[in-house]
Structures are given as C-alpha cells and as structure tokens.
Amino acid sequence: MKYLSEYRDPELVHEYVNELHRITTRPWTLMEICGGQTHSLVKNGILDMLPEQITMVHGPGCPVCVTSVSVIDEAIYLASQPNVILCSFGDMLRVPGSRKSLLEAKAEGADVRILYSPLEAVELAKKNPDKEVVFFAVGFETTAPANALSVVHADNQGVHNYSILASHVLVPPAMEAILSDEENQIDSFLAAGHVCTIMGMEEYYPVAEKYQIPIVVTGFEPVDLLQGIVMAVRQLEKGEYKVENQYARSVQREGNRMAQDTIQKVFEVSDRTWRGIGSIPQSGYEVNERYRQYNSRIKFAIDIPLAEENKECISGDIMKGLKKPRQCPNFGTKCKPEHPLGAPMVSSEGACAAYYQYSFSGTGTTEAVSS
C-alpha cells in the first residue's frame, strides 16, 4: 500500500534502530503525546527494539481517555431524552460514565448512533425534523474543525434541531500541566502529528523555551516514530531544546489556517476537566456566544450532579506518564477491556488497552515480548 508501506520498511526501521543505539549514551525519558503513537509503538513491537536507556512514557493524547466522567454522564443524559438522537464517534461508546456507558444506554433503548463525521449528523437532523440531533463533539484540535464546520453548516442551512455537546481538549495546556507536576521526569516530547497538521508548531516554541525541553512533531508509522525518537535523542545528547518537525509531509509551521479560522468562528477557549488529571485552565473549546443555540448544554439546560472519578483507576498517573499500565495493581485483573475501571482500558488509543491488547495474554500473566 503506497504511502504507508514506505513508512513500515523493515530496512529503514533497522537503520534508525541502529542509529539510536549508536547515539544514545545516557538514560532519557521521552513522552509520545498521542494515543495513536502509543498504539503504533506497542503494536509494531518497537518498544522492544529501543536501547535500554530510552524509556517511552505514554501521554494524555487519547481524547476518549481524558473525557471526564461528568461529560459522559451529560451525553448519557441527552441520549436518554425521548426525542434525542445522540451521534458519536465509535470509541466513545464503551467509556464508563459514573453509572453506565453510552453502549449500555443504547442497549436500554437510547437512540445512539455511530458516525464518522459530524456533517452526517447535520444530514441526519435534516432527515429527522421532529427529533433533536446531538453530536458528541470530543477530541483534540484534530477533530475540532469538522465539528465547528457542522455548526456553521447547520446555521447556514437553518437546521435548528442540531446541536453539539462539546468536550474538546487542547494539547499545549496539557503538556504544561505535565511539565509542572513535581514528579515529572520527561526529557522530551514527541508531539502529535495530526494535531500539529491543524494547529501548526507555533504554540510549542514557548513551551520548549520555558521548560528547556526538545519537542519533535512526529507521525504515527514505525519509521516516523523511530525517526522522531532519533531526532529527540540527538537534541538531548547535545543539550539542545528545539522544536523540530519529523512529520513534514503533513505539518507546516503555521498549520492549516482555514481549519483554525473555522475553529475560532465557532469555539472559544475554556477551562476543562480532564479525566484523572482534574481541571486545567484554558485547556478546552466550548461553543461561543454567537452559536449558543447549537450548544447542547444551553439548549437542553443540562443540570446533573458532577460525578466522581473511579478512585481505583490510576488514569491520571498513566496519562501524565508517571506510571506504566503494568504498574497498576488492577491491570488485567480487576480492570480489563470487557469491564474497565477507566477509559484508558477501553479506548482504541488508550495506553492500557494497547498494553492489554498487544502484550498481555489475558490469562493472568504478563509476558515479556521480545523481538
């Protein structure tokens, strides 16, 4: 498959692995921001190819994982209203709220539909004028433009039975929250290629400068990740802290201006509660005043009690890179994909799910996976 197979080329992979072994002289801890990167590292067996001194810790870049219990509860509340069709991306459905998941609400009769694009939800609203269609707009900066565009489309076409439950989260504030943590041990970030495709790299220069930390914008395929790690380690070994772009085939320094404009048109930056981490100021998007009639929270006057996170789940420590999934006492025992204690075990991008799916037998023992 062209444009993919090149980035999975075994020879190139081995060249980068050899290069990494050659240049690494000291222990370094790197965090890949995005859950897609985590999965690629584990799925392709890359973690076992790295020099012993390199530790990869897994970042908060799984939108499903960081969506708070209270927001899931809001979605379930909306889905359970008699006249509502709640549309969502697929992997939100299994995430546990305080009492149940959307999948369980669906089984109880709620009209919950899986869509690939919010624009389909606008079409659904047009076809069902007697219903209220709500799109569960989660995700990082990557999914924000399409979600914003759906509101613009609905407004232009006079589709008033459409609204979005926005739960967008932003990467740079999360990076700062991680770096400010007393226990933080991260030496370098691999920034998320897809987020930077939209937002560009400008936001990262002040972070790199302030915390004196190298940031390499990195893609998702094996060759991308290894090249990103090599670039980060080169900087670390030389004592540099620059922002570099490994994913140049997709990311431009200024990002995608049209997408950014669409985000700004519909959303405003707001505080956001992250699952397991808590509230981070100015770390999310909410629908702005101009489009308030498309904000499900206002339209349905949602007023449900704030829910508490499951205390047995250490998702906060996992997503801040303080702990690895296997260091959780409940990993693979009390917490499994079929009965998760927290979102990182259910999401397709969750770190716990990656470890469970690709390196855990499911019979009660973990196995060291060798290459």
Add this chain to the structure above:
Amino acid sequence: MPKFDFDVITMGHGSGGLLTHRLLQSGVFDILKNELLDQQHDGASFELEGRTAFSTDSYVISPIFFPGGNIGELAVNGTVNDLAMCGADAKYLSLAFIIEEGLSMEAFWNVLTGVKYAVQKTGVKIVTGDTKVVEKGKGDQLFINTSGVGIIHPKAQIHHDHIEAGDKIIISGNLAQHGIAIMSKRQGLEFETDIVSDTANLNHTVRGLLDVIGPDIKFMRDPTRGGLASVLNELAEIRKLGFVIEQDALPIDEQVEGACEMLGLDPLYVANEGSFVAIVSPQHADLAVSLLHADPNGVNARIIGEVTREHAGKVMLKSRIGGHRVVGYLTGEQLPRIC
C-alpha cells in the same frame, strides 16, 4: 418473480392461514423444489449413511443485501461451511425465516433467489422450514436460521487434540473481505469501493483436500465473527500451544487493507465468509496449499504461521518490521476510531 397478493410482507403472511399458504406455494416451495420438500410435511424423513455432523446458525446481517451476496446466500453457505469444517459434506438443511412486517415482496424474492443460487452451488437440499412474521420494529427486516446435517468424509480426523507443535497454519483465502464489504454499506460509513464479500461454499474445496491428505488436516475452522485472531486464540487456549503468525504472510487485498487503515480496524478481527483456517502437518502443508491453489476458493491460500511450544496459550504476530506482539481476543465489537 411470480405475482404475489401484496407488495410487502404483512402479519397475515405469518398467520399460518391462506396468505402463508400462498406465499409458500408460489414462493418458497416452487423455487426450492426437491422430492423431500415437496412432501410439505411437518418435517423431512430420510436415511443417512456414515458418521454424521449436525450444525446450526442464525443470520441477522444488516444490510440484508451487500456487495457480493445477500442474507439468503449467506445462510446456506454459512451452515454448509460449518459442516465442512467438521469434515462433513452437507446433505440437508432446514431454513427458517423471521420476517419483519413491511419487508418488500421483491426483497423477499431476491433473498429466496440467493438461497436457490447457493443451494445449487453447494448441492445441499432444503428439506424443511418455517416462516414467521413479527410486527414492525420487532425485527430488522429479515432474520434467517439454517440447520443442517452432513456426512463426514471417511478420511477426516478433525479434532483440536491432534494439533501438535510444528504443524503449519494455513489460510485458504484473503482476510477481512466480508466484514469490510458490509462495513462499506453501513449507514454513516458508506465509502466507494469495489470490495465484495467473499461468501462462498467451502464444501467442495474441503472435500478436495480431504480426498488427498485427509488425516494430515488436524483442524479446520472458518473465521467468521471475531476473525482469524479469535479462532487462533481459542485453539491456543485449548491446546496450551503457541500459534505464531507472520504479518507479511497474511493475504489481504490492498483495498481491504486500505479500508482497515482508514476505519481503524484490525483485519485479524474482521469477519470472513469464504475462507478457512487449516492446521496441517508440516509434511503436507505445501501440498495442501497447492491443492487449494487449484480451487477457485483457494487461489490466495498461504501458510501464515506455525504452532509452537513457546508462547504456550498465546497467539503471537511477527510484525513486518520484525517486532513481536500478542494477538489477544477481541473484546466487544470493533468500533471505528475517533481520529
């Protein structure tokens, strides 16, 4: 299509009265005609010679028409294939419909045509059946159940107990075709593609293998729901052996691979309807593959891995770039990813 009284199936067609009678007479009995069905009795009476296999399956696929086939064809092939995996050649099937009120007569007729097509290809006979209609909203257009009996091939010795370390893992055809063909037509996911379901009857293919290397085929299974990964995990767990497969050896059509990438699905977990996994002794694995290559259902057959003493109880995948990972069970449904 014959002339029916109504354009759509109504509750009356399941009442057992005149409408049911007419539907069966001018529809089902006519198109599926054979000497046992023609008796129109409560059940079929026949004699069987030899060791017999018996299997059943229900079909609830949505949409009922999909690229490469329909629910009727699938319902015949599915049970015929389940019997084939036991080493049996299907002889007789039952066919039971649960129809949601409002299904168009034309759709019902087209499904029957699919049943007939599959019956002719497999050589099996539908000898008994049932038709029920449920109220609108109580079903999803059409559900089908088929059960079947078949005679086990005299050379077949298929049992997971026979699997040993060193045996080869063979897949008879491309992976994930069926699941992705269905996915491409699901509401909200429609995408332009030429991918068609691989639904096919495997009884002739399996018979061809058993004729030549009967006892060397230790085990067979068609990886439908849950895909290849689930079949191998079950075997690994039961036999306490390792099942090691190579990513590079997996036969996957380029378009299917592309669709899986786009949708965030792992082809190892996607359903197949026209291919099967065979665990074959190492001495005859190459012969099995060349026999399969001579069969229309086996042109993409390959040895994809090996049974090992190491990694007992687990399925391991050697990735294209040389890493190893565990391939676990699928939990729940594979859901499309977010970004």
